[in-house]
Amino acid sequence: MKTWFFTEDAYPYLPDPAEYESIRVNLPNRNYDPVKGADLYHMYLDMWLAAEEHGLEIMVNEHHQTATCVVPAAPLLLAILARQSKTARLLILGNPIANRNQPVRVAEEMAMIDVISRGRLECGFVRSVPWEAAAANITAHRGVDRLWEAHDLILKAWTTHDGPFNFEGRYYRHRQVNIWPRPFQQPHPPIWVTIGSAGSAVPVAERDYIGAVFLAGYPNVRKIFDGYRAAYLKRHGRPTDPDRLAYAALVYVAETEAKAREGAEKNLWYMRSNKVSPHHSNPPGYHAPDVAVNFMKGADSIVPQNPSLVDQMARGNVFAGTPDQVYEQIKTLYEYAGGFGHLIMMGQAGFLTMAETLGSLKLYAKEVVPRLKELVARHDHDRMQELRAATPDRQLTQLGSFGLEFAR
Amino acid sequence: MSNLTTTSHRLQGIDLEVRRKGRGPRILVLHGGGGPVLGFPFADRLAERFELIEPVHPGFAGTPIPEHFDGLEDLVYLYLDLMDALGLAQTIVLGNSLGGWLAAEIAVRTTARIAKLIMVDAVGVKVGGREERDIVDVFATSQRELDRLMWHDPARAPDTSKFTDEQLKIVVGNRVALSLYGWDPYLHNPKLRHRLHRINVPTLFIWGASDGLVTPAYGKAYCGMIAGARMTIIERAGHAPHVEQPDAFVASVISFVS
Numbered sequence: 001m002k003t004w005f006f007t008e009d010a011y012p013y014l015p016d017p018a019e020y021e022s023i024r025v026n027l028p029n030r031n032y033d034p035v036k037g038a039d040l041y042h043m044y045l046d047m048w049l050a051a052e053e054h055g056l057e058i059m060v061n062e063h064h065q066t067a068t069c070v071v072p073a074a075p076l077l078l079a080i081l082a083r084q085s086k087t088a089r090l091l092i093l094g095n096p097i098a099n100r101n102q103p104v105r106v107a108e109e110m111a112m113i114d115v116i117s118r119g120r121l122e123c124g125f126v127r128s129v130p131w132e133a134a135a136a137n138i139t140a141h142r143g144v145d146r147l148w149e150a151h152d153l154i155l156k157a158w159t160t161h162d163g164p165f166n167f168e169g170r171y172y173r174h175r176q177v178n179i180w181p182r183p184f185q186q187p188h189p190p191i192w193v194t195i196g197s198a199g200s201a202v203p204v205a206e207r208d209y210i211g212a213v214f215l216a217g218y219p220n221v222r223k224i225f226d227g228y229r230a231a232y233l234k235r236h237g238r239p240t241d242p243d244r245l246a247y248a249a250l251v252y253v254a255e256t257e258a259k260a261r262e263g264a265e266k267n268l269w270y271m272r273s274n275k276v277s278p279h280h281s282n283p284p285g286y287h288a289p290d291v292a293v294n295f296m297k298g299a300d301s302i303v304p305q306n307p308s309l310v311d312q313m314a315r316g317n318v319f320a321g322t323p324d325q326v327y328e329q330i331k332t333l334y335e336y337a338g339g340f341g342h343l344i345m346m347g348q349a350g351f352l353t354m355a356e357t358l359g360s361l362k363l364y365a366k367e368v369v370p371r372l373k374e375l376v377a378r379h380d381h382d383r384m385q386e387l388r389a390a391t392p393d394r395q396l397t398q399l400g401s402f403g404l405e406f407a408r
Numbered sequence: 409m410s411n412l413t414t415t416s417h418r419l420q421g422i423d424l425e426v427r428r429k430g431r432g433p434r435i436l437v438l439h440g441g442g443g444p445v446l447g448f449p450f451a452d453r454l455a456e457r458f459e460l461i462e463p464v465h466p467g468f469a470g471t472p473i474p475e476h477f478d479g480l481e482d483l484v485y486l487y488l489d490l491m492d493a494l495g496l497a498q499t500i501v502l503g504n505s506l507g508g509w510l511a512a513e514i515a516v517r518t519t520a521r522i523a524k525l526i527m528v529d530a531v532g533v534k535v536g537g538r539e540e541r542d543i544v545d546v547f548a549t550s551q552r553e554l555d556r557l558m559w560h561d562p563a564r565a566p567d568t569s570k571f572t573d574e575q576l577k578i579v580v581g582n583r584v585a586l587s588l589y590g591w592d593p594y595l596h597n598p599k600l601r602h603r604l605h606r607i608n609v610p611t612l613f614i615w616g617a618s619d620g621l622v623t624p625a626y627g628k629a630y631c632g633m634i635a636g637a638r639m640t641i642i643e644r645a646g647h648a649p650h651v652e653q654p655d656a657f658v659a660s661v662i663s664f665v666s
Contacts, residue, residue: 025548134548139591141584279550284580284587292580293573 001334001341001372004059004091005051005361006248007348008069009044009077011037012269022277024066024131037070043354048081050358051347052088054365059091059344061126064135068273075109082117090117093192093212093344094124098143099136103150104174107157111183119184124192124212125151131276133283141285146171148203153177158188192246196220198227205231205240212246212344217315218394221247221337229338239381246342247333250318250349253326253364263360264309264320269350271307271317315396323367330368331375338388339379343372410455412446417463419489422474425464426490430455433665434496437462438487440505440529441546441586442648443469443578450654454661458500463490465506467585470578480506480589480597484513496521500665504528504650505622506589509596516603524665525611527630527637528657529619529647531595533604535629543595544621547587557620559646604633611637612664614657616645640664 011032014020020027048058058081062074071077074092081090090113095106114121127147133140149169156165157179164176183189192210195201204211205228213224225245232240250267254260282295312318316336319329334340345364348357410430417424429446435458439445446462454460465483467473476482487510491499501522503511508530515525536542544557555565568579590596611634615627624641631639640660642649650657 137592139587141587141591277550279548283547284583284591289577289580290573293576296568296576296579 001242001343001369001376002089003056003364003369003372004089004246004342004344005048005056006059006061006344006346007044007047007357008061008063008270008346009040009071010269010273010349011040011067011070012273012350014067014273017273017275020275022275022280023068023273024063024276025134025280026065026277027067031067032070040070044348045077045080045084047348047354047357047361048088049084051361052085054362055369056345056361056365057089057091058085059093061093062096063129064132066131066135068270075113078113078121079116082113082120085117085120088120089122090120091122091192092124093194094126096128096132096136097125097150097154098127098146099132099138100150101138101172102174103153103172104157104177104179106150107154108179110154110189111158111179111181114184114189115181117184119189121183121185121189122192122210123189124194125154126194130283130286131280133286134280139285140283142171143286144200155188158183195224195228198223198230201225201228202231204228205244206235208232208236208244210244210246210342212248212342214248214344215317216247217317217396218333218336219315219396221316221333222393225337225340241341242339242376242379243341245337245340246344247337247340248344248346249316250312250320251326251343251345251347251360251364252318252320253323253360253368255322255363257321257325260321260325260360261309263352263356264313264318266352266356267320267346267349268307268309268312268318269352270346271312273350323363326364327368327371330372334375335384335387336391336394339376339384341376410452417490417493419493420474420476420486422466422486424466424486424490425469425471427462427464429460429462430458432458433498433500434459434461435500435502435665436487436491436496438501438503438507438510439465439468440503440507440648441582441590442505443582445504445650448651448654450650450657453654453658457662461494461496463487465510465585465589467588468582470581473585473588477588480510480513483510483589484517487514488517491521498523500524500526502526502528502661503530505531505647506586506595508532509590509600512600512604512607513597515609516600516606519607519609522609524609525607526614526661526664527611527627528614528650529616529622529627530613530630531590531622532597533601533630533633534593534596534598535626542622542626545594546621547583547591554621557646558648560616560618560644560652561646564652601633605635607634607637610664612660613637613639614649614660615639615641616647616649616652617641617643618645619647621647638664 060074060077062071063069064072110123149171164178167174193204195211211228229240252263316333319326413428415426427446501511508527509532555562613631615624631637642653642656645652
């Protein structure tokens, strides 16, 4: 199993949530101190480089108009890391291509990062979360269609080497496409797409791309991965290799359970600091009608206002404990989910310091990673199916649409 | 009270739902972002003298959005086709909000089938500077605030907490359709103001005095872009004067068309 170290690059120095309507979209940036922000950028970049030193891979993401993730241009962060890192794979998960009007520009940026890093790019495409509609000024309606058309154009831009081609699609038009540079990896960098349902997993499986779930947890991971595996088998005639599937969770490891829980509590800032306006959580055309109806009824809060560590651990959204405990937690979910080859480790959020983050990261790299590698290495499709069949579905209350927003 | 009848018209591969009420000279009613309006009392009053014809904009009232639809212009050409198909002549076109924008877009293309135009709290043009928000961003505003801005008496706002899931699904669909027709440029066409001179039929703007979504000042500026257009302000009404003050609204319409 490969582990991808990830922090959302939050700006946590915020007023009391009672004093603002939403941490996303409309929180005035007078609350952002660029001097503190500079320190944070440097600290986060150092964390990624430290993760590489300990043998982990690197993952970055992008959001807009939010204190939860002050990375409005993930390719910029990745460009720095492409130069400063040496060996880690560099995952961007991802480019919100349905919200970017120039897919060719995305193709160029990604090709450039792939070349600078000498072929270490792993390129993710995401539909993005509902709050991005206002920030991007792009309607969420038909976002999935736009994502796949933009993807088609990017892929063609990467793989066409005989001069300009013409593209006049439904959503994107570009008549003379001929990017320089072309990607380092041939025919193109590995592609990842976030998936949030069995249905959204289908086009990803059919293209043999890596499907990644965010905070799917026990309540959702099986049906999403099962959807992927069924579509994969149907299209490719062979079972899904674990390296096609990725699972994201909050991870904190320490020498004692008490210390680990303390760190994990701090890491929960990611879920707890997500006060948002209902109208920005439900932009027209983003959610399926029945989900949108639940938002209108106010029955659906996007993220539980005060998620407890115990509950989030039970859901498989948080792995926390000693190395032994964390390995067991991951292994249990791994077997329940039917196997996956990538763990996206949200290893830092909120006020977790550099020292606290590195403490967890080092222990994880030293004690947990070797066992996870072995776990995946002895993956056997048939045995996994037996194990899976022997483990009944876990009964956990669905917390509204929690996770859906993160899992598109 | 007249009966509402519904017919379906196959145009551009779309089964367009058309609602009708009353008998008499025809009024083509173009509804706004809230959905069809023939169910409101003002329509019964008008139906005593007119035949009201209200196509349901695809996407509204539970109807599907056609695959080839991208924006308001698609609706404009659908309704030009509809007016041909129905053989409308000397018709009064009445549009509220989004429907007013639609009426103006149809009229700048041709007024051959139009006798008079009535624009009710209509959107469609940009009147202020680039940093002025002429039209409240309904997609970025809480429902409570929208109710306050939209109604003179916010108690008139529909209480969606009493809606069934099926009704809410229609509200959700209406919102998606509104975004399809008006997301960007937001509820206006920058080109429209340069085309409004082509409207050569008597035009009346009717505006709710308390409209906080698009203010009477916006209406006045819009009205000033159409030669000879007049404006009537209805007191104690917001964005939907036809709903909040049906008597005054119907009186304005009748005095204009008679």
